[in-house]
Amino acid sequence: MNGPALELVDLRKRFGKTEIIRGVNLRVAAGERVAVIGPNGAGKSTLFNLISGRFAPSGGEIRLAGRRIDGKTPYEINRLGLARSFQITNIFPKLSVFENLRCGVLWSLGYRYSLFRFLSRLDDANRRTEELLAMVRLEGKREVLAMNLTYAEQRALEIGITIAGGAPVVLLDEPTAGMSKAETARFIQLIREVTVGRTLLTVEHDMGVVFGLADRIAVVVYGEVIAFDTPDAVRADPRVQEAYLGTPAQPEGDA
């Protein structure tokens, strides 16, 4: 019942002869916010691509709420409850903010419904869209075309679309990239609010965001998770300091 929301078991990905993800094990509890950090080229995006089904693993397992999802398509994985943001690419630029959010909600109703059932649920969809509009603080931009929003507003819209389907597990790829400090601070708060009751996995380079948002941090180096712990514990971990600074933090250590 209370198993992990997301679990990676000895996950591996090889491109040609090179193993990029080298036996990753990770158990993310339901409701937890986890930031994945690591040097450039460590394999963070590859890990996200494996979890969301864009790449098939070369080995190991991925479980969403206990259910195997490795080998499934991104569509199937989304339907099973995992939503991933694709930065601003999933926004329809010529639709209004409201219409964009409603597309996200309608998508979650699926195409299997008959037209009659679909129409009968439109009221629900509109209500849900209103809620989302408020959650991402874009009520004042309701009728504005997405292409006319500021960059930060587009990112907020994108998060609204990502959570529109109600997926319990959300993957966000560098959600604050390109934002000013003030926008970033506001955005962290927004992410906190919209992910209440959900499980969040985010790839992030900005340490301010990582420490402001994450309950636990997974540090990926050369395709392996070298630490998975609370922000304070990760900050104090000599292996992490070495991976980032290139020098052991404790000179008297057994290096």
Ligand SMILES: Nc1ncnc2c1ncn2[C@@H]1O[C@H](COP(=O)(O)OP(=O)(O)OP(=O)(O)O)[C@@H](O)[C@H]1O
């Ligand atoms: N489709 C692919 N084919 C071959 N090699 C790939 C492919 N995708 C990624 N790689 C390689 O895998 C390694 C990890 O890349 P990845 O993008 O996952 O790292 P990252 O940690 O997300 O880096 P960054 O922080 O720079 O975004 C890199 O060496 C990259 O060149």
